[in-house]
Amino acid sequence: MYLGKPTFSEKVFNVINYTLLGLLTISFIVPFLNVIATSFVSEKELIERGFVLIPRNFDLTSYKLFLRKGSVLVDAYKVTIFRVVIGSLLNLLVTAMFAYPMAKKDLPGRNFFLTMVFITMLIGGGLIPTYMVVKSLNLINTFWALIIPSMMSVWNMLILRNFFYTIPPSLEESAFIDGATPFIVLTRIILPLSLPSLATIGLFYAVGHWNAWFDAVIYINEPEKYPVQVILRNFVLNMTAYELELEESTGLGAKPPSVTIRSTVIVISTLPILFIYPFLQKYFVKGIMVGSVKG
């Protein structure tokens, strides 16, 4: 599209526009540069320079402290990775199994089940009654307290159902004639055809598990079972609980300043997302567009 030579006022507009967007973009980057730089700063340099955007010498003490075997953060990473993998796979399985019958428009009772789903979108039990259910199922302080209470997102279920609508029924008919059960048809025919949607929804679930922290705060009281986000939260809010861990750093050289320690925890717990994100970004964008289709 050619809309002629830019006039003077359009040139002014362009300069302002690029400047605004550039500044906004910088505001997204600077906080990360800030913590990355701070995580490498030694006590000495921090006192000398006050504020550091690019450290003179990279001090790795606090990284050594957190990346050694048996550190709280390494243990928490095991919990988080376990949660993301097991949780997302179970989420996908349960969601697909629910969405498939909901895509069968002539299934008797379908409207009843859909109404049941919609009611949960309108009103929930709230914090305390849900906590009481988790407690009475003896899930407190177990790994499953992080998985089972968020087994299925009804939004994701509806997105997947909408995708199932687009699969022609003729593809499954012959399988049914050959005597296949719905479960076989779902796993052998429908799911292989739905891989792009499953990937998108799986990513939403995975990011949800990766970022989740509040359920662990209320359901888990044993620090060795905390996921990364909870450890990070504790370091941001109040570092004193980890004094013992920090004391052990004396063997690794001078103890890093507390801002450095906090920044290191932020960097270590965010880095995986920062690295994976550029490759997955387009799937997320596709996902939100699928989701905007009316359910």
Add this chain to the structure above:
Amino acid sequence: MYYLLLLPGLLYLIIFHYIPMFGIIISFKEYQPFMGVEGIFTSEWVGLKHFQKFFNSYYFWDILGNTLAISLLKFIFGFPAPIIFALLLNEVRNKKFMKTVQTISYLPHFLSWVVVSGLLVTLLSTDNGLINIIREAMGKESIMFLGDPKYFRQVLVISDIWKGIGWGSIVYLAAISGVDQEMYEAAYIDGANRWRRIWHITLPSISHIVVIMLIFSVGGLLNAGFEQIFLLYSPAVYSVADIIDTFVYREGLQSNNYSYATAVGLFKSLVSMFLLLLTNFIAKRLDQEGIW
């Protein structure tokens, strides 16, 4: 046989959505945590006592006011932000620049509030925080942004916009990309400058999606952002930051007043449900598609 497939999801909905809904009855009872499950049935009925206590308590108006004020502030500044961002982005002719800005701006959406609060605490710290270093370099005093009731809400609103502006712009950019390009050319030939083209073509083309987003946001009016506030607030700023959700958490899981906390939570749920049904009704009236 299809019903067998439904079973796991159905069990999940019943156990973690419908049973808790039934558990709401403890808000009309005098339930104590030590009573266990059977206490839900055996505890004494007290009617609307807990609701009356909440409505008559001196912090009721504070909490309701904070909830509404914070979510309204976020709405007033946060709702137009992604629209303006999308409009500005659409005027960029350099595609590479546009893609880069988009990609970077979506990123904060994928970070948890824990990470964002960590970034904020570092950035706003009075001891070597970037913002206060800049203030001091300009000869101003440093400010305890997170501990000062004067600034706390500003931090909430700005960080909320920072986190959501990129992701929120996606729907508007998608709507803009559907606009017929020939309209712009025709407008140009008719002598419309850039402002006129934005004002008379781009904006009207996305107005329907703006209306839909506007209507939907009313349903979340009582959601002022629990995670964000819970991670950032402290007793020093309770007067401007304590909302219904944080109050329910403290009363329920910290002070063990299960019945009272559930009553306050139920009050919020009912108002939210009313708003949601109302907006869905209005949406249908305006000839838009409802949520369901």
